Amino acid sequence: MKLFAAALLGFVLNTAAFAGPMPTVELLWSGKVTPFYTYTQDSLKQESIEEFRGAEMADRMARFAQGFRLRHDLSVGFTSCDTANAYYEPRSQMIVICTEFVDQVLEVLKADRQLMAQLDKPRQMIWVRGVLWGVFLHELAHAIIHINGVPYTGRQEDVADQFAFWFAANHISAQVQPIVVPTIWFWQALAQKHDLAGLTSDSLRHILADEHSLDLQRTYNVTCWFLGANPSGAASTAKFVGLSDTRAVRCPEEYASLNNAMRSQFTKYIRGASTR
Ligand SMILES: [Zn+2]
Numbered sequence: 010m011k012l013f014a015a016a017l018l019g020f021v022l023n024t025a026a027f028a029g030p031m032p033t034v035e036l037l038w039s040g041k042v043t044p045f046y047t048y049t050q051d052s053l054k055q056e057s058i059e060e061f062r063g064a065e066m067a068d069r070m071a072r073f074a075q076g077f078r079l080r081h082d083l084s085v086g087f088t089s090c091d092t093a094n095a096y097y098e099p100r101s102q103m104i105v106i107c108t109e110f111v112d113q114v115l116e117v118l119k120a121d122r123q124l125m126a127q128l129d130k131p132r133q134m135i136w137v138r139g140v141l142w143g144v145f146l147h148e149l150a151h152a153i154i155h156i157n158g159v160p161y162t163g164r165q166e167d168v169a170d171q172f173a174f175w176f177a178a179n180h181i182s183a184q185v186q187p188i189v190v191p192t193i194w195f196w197q198a199l200a201q202k203h204d205l206a207g208l209t210s211d212s213l214r215h216i217l218a219d220e221h222s223l224d225l226q227r228t229y230n231v232t233c234w235f236l237g238a239n240p241s242g243a244a245s246t247a248k249f250v251g252l253s254d255t256r257a258v259r260c261p262e263e264y265a266s267l268n269n270a271m272r273s274q275f276t277k278y279i280r281g282a283s284t285r
Contacts, residue, residue, distance in 0.1 A: 035277050040079030040156065044071040045086030045103075054089040057108040061087045070104070070145055074152070078278045081156050085145075095144045097151035104148045106141070114140045117198045124194070139191030142181075146173035146188070159274055166221045167230070174234050175271040180279075190246055193231050197250050200224035229256065237264025 044067035049055050061067065067086040074085060083102050090107035097104050114137050119125065128136060150172035153159060161168045177188035203224060205213065216223065222230065232252050235243040237260035247257060 035078045035157075038078045038080045038157075040081045040083060042071040042074040042079070043082065043084045044068045045084055045088075047086065047088035049089040051089060054108055057111070058087055058089065061108070061111075066141075067106075073145075074104075074149055076280055077149075077153060078280055079153070079156050080158070083152050083156060095148055097148045097155065099151075099155045102152070102156060104145070104152055106145065106148075110144070111137075111141065114195065117195065117202070121194075121198060135187065136191050136194075139186060139188045140195045142186060143173055143177065143188045143192035143195070146176055149173075153275065153278055157278060159278075161274065164220055164222070170222070170227060170230060171234070171267050172271060172275060174231050175267060175275075178235070178238050189231065189235055193228055193235070193246060193250060196224050196228040196231065200228055233257070233260040234264050234267055236260040237262070238268070 046058050046062040046067060049058065070085045074083060081102060083104065085104040085106075087106050087108060090105070090109055093107065093109045093113035095104075095106045095110045118133065118137060124136075125133070147169045150169035151165065153172075154161060154165060154168070173192070174189060177183075177192075181188060183189065200223070205216070205223070208216070221227070228250050229252055232243065232247050232250050233256055236247050236252065236257060240261070
């Protein structure tokens with residue numbers, strides 16, 4: 010844990026593409042973003058939290074989120090939750106990343122021997138960091154939607170996935186910090202871990218009633234948007250996850266529609282951000 014957390018540093022944001030509708034009243038919004046690291050009596054978990062504090066992870070995420078115009082304040086931080094989770098809490102306007110979630114990403118990576126064999130230690134760090142930043146962008150979407158009252162249709166969970174992909178693909182250099190491919194890998198690994206065919210009917214009902222798309226649907230959704238945005242760059246990923254040809258041919262149109270929606274609904278909140 011120590012080795013991984015110490016390497017979970019930030020990345021450079023590509024601010025060159027911040028063009029879109031001019032904001033009006035949003036220019037006056039001055040919500041502040043504050044980092045936090047909570048205290049727990051569990052010494053092992055406290056050690057993890059101290060590692061994140063040492064690596065200034067929440068500080069970097071808060072500075073990054075400060076690159077968005079927010080109507081109200083927001084806080085971002087790490088805590089122990091007793092479950093592998095990351096979430097936005099609307100009542101307290103907090104993005105919470107549980108140390109157990111980071112542990113889960115590490116476990117899933119270690120279990121993927123094929124990938125582990127391809128990545129040296131520094132690249133493993135970059136990979137895990139990519140998943141964490143992808144999840145953070147998803148939670149940031151929930152926060153922006155709630156705090157700024159962004160209109161949307163369909164499931165907010167899908168919109169948050171769309172925002173996370175769109176922002177990563179358009180505003181963050183994949184050479185400096187890959188986010189999209191590690192995110193796709195993570196959803197697929199979780200889908201393989203939670204085999205739907207082995208579930209009881211009660212468990213299946215529970216999963217189908219959830220507001221999130223299924224892990225495998227999230228894998229295919231993000232892959233499809235990636236393919237739509239970057240047909241040549243995403244071809245090997247589409248093959249790796251087994252995206253069907255019938256979905257693949259529609260991906261350019263699907264991404265164009267997503268891009269249009271994201272630009273019209275979110276660009277006005279971007280003021281430019283850097284994690285440095
Ligand atoms: Zn969510």
